[in-house]
Amino acid sequence: MASAYGARVRAVLWIALVAGLVFVGLQFVRPTLTNPPVTAELQAPPEVRAVLRQSCYNCHSNETKLPWFDQVVPAYWLVNKDVKEARAHLNFSEIGKLPAAQQRGALFEAVNMIQMGAMPLPSYLRVHPGAAVSAENLKVLRDYLMPPTPAGATPAADTSAADAQYKGWITASGAPLKVQAEFNGVEFLPDYKNWKAISSTDRPDNHTMREILGNDVAIKAIAEHHINPWPDGTAFAKVAWAQQPDGKGAVQTGAFIQVELMIRDSRKYASTKGWGWGRWRGMDLKPYGKNADFTNECIGCHEPVRQNDYVYTMPLGGQQ
Amino acid sequence: MRVRLMLLAPGVILLCGVVGCTKTNPRVVTTLNTGAMLGSELPSNPLQNRVITSWIDKNAGTMSTLYGNDTAVQYARTGAQSGYPAGSALSVVTWTQQEDPRWFGGNIPAAAKSVEYVTIAPDQHFTYQRYEGSPLKQVDEEAGVAPNERTAYLLAQRAAVMP
Numbered sequence: 001m002a003s004a005y006g007a008r009v010r011a012v013l014w015i016a017l018v019a020g021l022v023f024v025g026l027q028f029v030r031p032t033l034t035n036p037p038v039t040a041e042l043q044a045p046p047e048v049r050a051v052l053r054q055s056c057y058n059c060h061s062n063e064t065k066l067p068w069f070d071q072v073v074p075a076y077w078l079v080n081k082d083v084k085e086a087r088a089h090l091n092f093s094e095i096g097k098l099p100a101a102q103q104r105g106a107l108f109e110a111v112n113m114i115q116m117g118a119m120p121l122p123s124y125l126r127v128h129p130g131a132a133v134s135a136e137n138l139k140v141l142r143d144y145l146m147p148p149t150p151a152g153a154t155p156a157a158d159t160s161a162a163d164a165q166y167k168g169w170i171t172a173s174g175a176p177l178k179v180q181a182e183f184n185g186v187e188f189l190p191d192y193k194n195w196k197a198i199s200s201t202d203r204p205d206n207h208t209m210r211e212i213l214g215n216d217v218a219i220k221a222i223a224e225h226h227i228n229p230w231p232d233g234t235a236f237a238k239v240a241w242a243q244q245p246d247g248k249g250a251v252q253t254g255a256f257i258q259v260e261l262m263i264r265d266s267r268k269y270a271s272t273k274g275w276g277w278g279r280w281r282g283m284d285l286k287p288y289g290k291n292a293d294f295t296n297e298c299i300g301c302h303e304p305v306r307q308n309d310y311v312y313t314m315p316l317g318g319q320q
Numbered sequence: 321m322r323v324r325l326m327l328l329a330p331g332v333i334l335l336c337g338v339v340g341c342t343k344t345n346p347r348v349v350t351t352l353n354t355g356a357m358l359g360s361e362l363p364s365n366p367l368q369n370r371v372i373t374s375w376i377d378k379n380a381g382t383m384s385t386l387y388g389n390d391t392a393v394q395y396a397r398t399g400a401q402s403g404y405p406a407g408s409a410l411s412v413v414t415w416t417q418q419e420d421p422r423w424f425g426g427n428i429p430a431a432a433k434s435v436e437y438v439t440i441a442p443d444q445h446f447t448y449q450r451y452e453g454s455p456l457k458q459v460d461e462e463a464g465v466a467p468n469e470r471t472a473y474l475l476a477q478r479a480a481v482m483p
Contacts, residue, residue: 108424108425111424112422112423112424115347115421115424116345116347116348116422117345117347117348142424145424145425146424146425154378162481165481166478166481169481169483170397170398170399170479173397173398173399174397174398177483192482193370193371193397193482194370195370196367196368196369196370197367197371197385197387199353199428199429200374200383200385200428200429201420201423201426201427201428202376202383202417202426202427202428203425203426203427204425204427205425205426206425209374209376211371211374211385211480213371222352225352227350227352228350239480239482241480241481243376245378249377249378249379249380250375250376250377250378251375251376251377251378252373252375252477253373253374253375253480253481255481256480256481256482256483259482259483283481283483285483304348304422305348305422307348307350308348308349308350309350312422312423314351314352314353314422314428315352315353316352316353316356316357316367316429317352317353317354317356317357318357318358318359318365318367
């Protein structure tokens with residue numbers, strides 16, 4: 001009895017010892033994570049940088065400071081991977097070399113990611129609650145990007161380019177263009193302009209306005225409230241124009257910029273989240289991108305709404 | 321204690337990494353924009369027609385979309401004749417704006433402020449109707465040969481370019 005008990009204790013101790021040794025041994029399996037020099041930090045007021053420093057710099061900068069519990073394998077492996085990936089996407093220690101507009105664009109995206117709960121990574125926040133962006137800190141970022149606008153109309157836009165574009169289009173009177181398929185094989189759907197409007201967007205930050213259109217399958221899905229997932233055959237178009245201020249406070253639809261399509265086919269497009277993505281730019285509707293990798297851009301930015309079947313738009317009710 | 325914590329922290333990371341303990345952010349819950357719905361008091365539903373163009377009034381903080389029936393859209397996009405032909409029916413919905421909860425920097429429709437209808441009859445007679453309020457109620461109805469100022473403005477809007 002006593003000896004059997006002793007043997008069991010010994011066995012448990014041995015297992016614990018081996019596990020302990022493996023654990024210690026694994027600590028030496030460490031991919032390196034260095035802090036390269038800060039070459040061009042984000043150009044923004046100190047209070048803006050302070051917010052990002054507190055919540056984001058551990059992953060999105062060359063000033064990573066890991067607390068002790070992140071240094072322990074396997075946590076270290078995960079954090080290491082996150083930091084490398086995060087830096088590759090967005091690095092506040094190097095972004096300062098980009099044009100100011102691009103830096104601002106990155107901050108707009110940062111605010112979106114924070115508001116939608118996508119950043120800091122939720123898995124990271126559970127272990128580092130101090131990295132959460134407080135309401136006050138979020139306001140610092142928002143106020144910097146969108147200061148309360150002073151009243152007074154924007155001066156009237158030069159309409160000559162838009163006028164010429166309109167004239168060319170109206171005289172062509174709907175003669176069909178020959179449009180190339182996207183690099184991923186998604187075909188252009190010229191009938192998009194006859195679909196129904198499901199929403200519209202005003203983007204004062206980048207001076208564009210958009211109509212979001214849906215085909216009959218989409219409209220039926222909205223009427224039946226079957227919008228997550230959207231049924232196969234659903235198609236959306238997002239058409240973007242330049243904002244054309246008239247100098248009196250109104251903004252007209254200016255020059256056509258591009259049309260984007262999302263076409264639902266859960267099998268055919270399984271590798272791109274169930275959607276076929278395409279963007280055609282300019283009056284000659286030139287397919288966007290250099291190769292099929294352009295879809296990573298689309299999916300990456302639609303990622304925060306993945307639980308919403310990758311669709312941003314909240315369709316207007318009452319379509320039927 | 322220290323050792324327990326030391327094991328717990330990586331353990332939690334690992335577990336959540338594998339299981340994915342996520343809760344849905346209210347901003348991305350699947351939903352229709354019900355606040356911008358038009359209600360059922362209207363003579364017809366503008367959303368069933370096709371888009372001619374849209375505009376934004378920065379001072380009023382509103383956004384409008386102009387819709388047309390087949391006759392109106394055909395005219396607006398080809399501009400062969402000079403003036404909307406008989407049988408054209410146009411409608412305009414003007415929405416107040418709200419910040420897009422899913423995209424900082426964007427504004428999307430909130431409650432409808434007004435809905436307007438214009439029709440063109442064979443003898444170039446026009447009708448104009450305007451609905452306002454919540455729920456939307458008719459506040460103006462006019463008909464005649466010479467379009468009133470608002471009708472003339474609406475008829476003068478050129479189509480948004482859609483190649």
